[in-house]
Amino acid sequence: MLGLQGISAQELEAILEDAARYKRDVIGQSIKKSTLLRGKAFVNLFFEPSTRTRTSFELAGKYLGADVINVQGEVSSIAKGETLYDTARNIEAMGVDLLVVRHGASGVPAELKRYVKIPVVNAGDGAHEHPTQGLLDLMTVWERHKSWKDVHLVIVGDILHSRVARSDLWGFLAMGARVSLVAPPLWMPDWIDEGVTMTSDLLSALKTADVIQVLRIQKERWSMVGMPSPEEYRSRWGLTLASAACLPENAIILHPGPQNRGVEIDSEVVAHAASRILDQVENGVAVRMAVLTRLMEGHYEG
Ligand code: CP
Numbered sequence: 001m002l003g004l005q006g007i008s009a010q011e012l013e014a015i016l017e018d019a020a021r022y023k024r025d026v027i028g029q030s031i032k033k034s035t036l037l038r039g040k041a042f043v044n045l046f047f048e049p050s051t052r053t054r055t056s057f058e059l060a061g062k063y064l065g066a067d068v069i070n071v072q073g074e075v076s077s078i079a080k081g082e083t084l085y086d087t088a089r090n091i092e093a094m095g096v097d098l099l100v101v102r103h104g105a106s107g108v109p110a111e112l113k114r115y116v117k118i119p120v121v122n123a124g125d126g127a128h129e130h131p132t133q134g135l136l137d138l139m140t141v142w143e144r145h146k147s148w149k150d151v152h153l154v155i156v157g158d159i160l161h162s163r164v165a166r167s168d169l170w171g172f173l174a175m176g177a178r179v180s181l182v183a184p185p186l187w188m189p190d191w192i193d194e195g196v197t198m199t200s201d202l203l204s205a206l207k208t209a210d211v212i213q214v215l216r217i218q219k220e221r222w223s224m225v226g227m228p229s230p231e232e233y234r235s236r237w238g239l240t241l242a243s244a245a246c247l248p249e250n251a252i253i254l255h256p257g258p259q260n261r262g263v264e265i266d267s268e269v270v271a272h273a274a275s276r277i278l279d280q281v282e283n284g285v286a287v288r289m290a291v292l293t294r295l296m297e298g299h300y301e302g
Contacts, residue, residue, distance in 0.1 A: 003129035047073030134167030157215025
């Protein structure tokens with residue numbers, strides 16, 4: 001699970017069906033315990049801060065009976081000069097069954113996979129992909145629509161640097177949804193597939209959106225030459241109550257977190273009736289249960 005680019009609709013559907021069963025049969029129970037991964041162990045190896053991804057991988061593993069170890073990159077032996085590859089191979093040598101990796105550089109999880117035999121899950125790598133975020137976004141939309149053909153996903157924000165945008169794009173396109181990307185011209189990439197709409201006009205895109213995914217603006221971007229100020233960004237590309245009013249009646253609002261309230265999204269919008277932001281977080285545990293069992297060969301019949 002290194003990325004969603006190239007994944008089939010059939011594989012995505014199978015993961016989402018597993019996730020829905022885990023949500024109902026394990027997470028939805030008063031005692032959230034399964035023995036599917038009893039005797040298995042995995043390591044969360046994180047080189048960047050995380051609240052949602054790291055915690056939900058840990059919870060997913062524990063709900064399934066696996067042993068879960070968290071390793072923070074900065075306080076591992078990497079700080080003493082050990083290479084990332086040696087770290088991964090040493091973790092594997094301890095009998096660990098799977099490695100979950102978050103890193104600030106694109107391609108690190110895929111590169112590490114070349115050095116170890118165990119499965120590697122990409123928990124977000126630089127500006128490349130965040131596949132389990134893409135899966136939880138798919139699950140949140142699927143719970144609402146149950147059909148992909150007529151779904152129009154609009155993603156607004158720093159498309160150029162966003163791993164969430166990439167994983168969402170590949171996942172939703174694989175399912176047959178329509179995708180529009182909205183960004184200031186400086187943040188619009190040139191690698192986009194044919195058939196994907198690109199625009200800087202948020203209000204027009206919102207008028208036909210079934211789903212609006214609002215991306216977090218990373219603080220370091222404000223220093224880019226030609227960037228709008230945070231105030232200008234909010235007025236043109238932020239989701240405020242005024243811009244959210246352009247959405248069709250049944251549209252839903254997503255944000256992968258963490259949020260910069262008052263910049264890309266206003267507090268009133270986070271709390272809006274159309275907001276499914278906490279559903280995304282809830283579904284993150286279920287999709288990670290599905291990914292872990294599929295990769296560690298836990299067979300779940302449901
Ligand atoms: N969405 C997401 O990746 O959040 P965290 O950085 O808290 O894991």
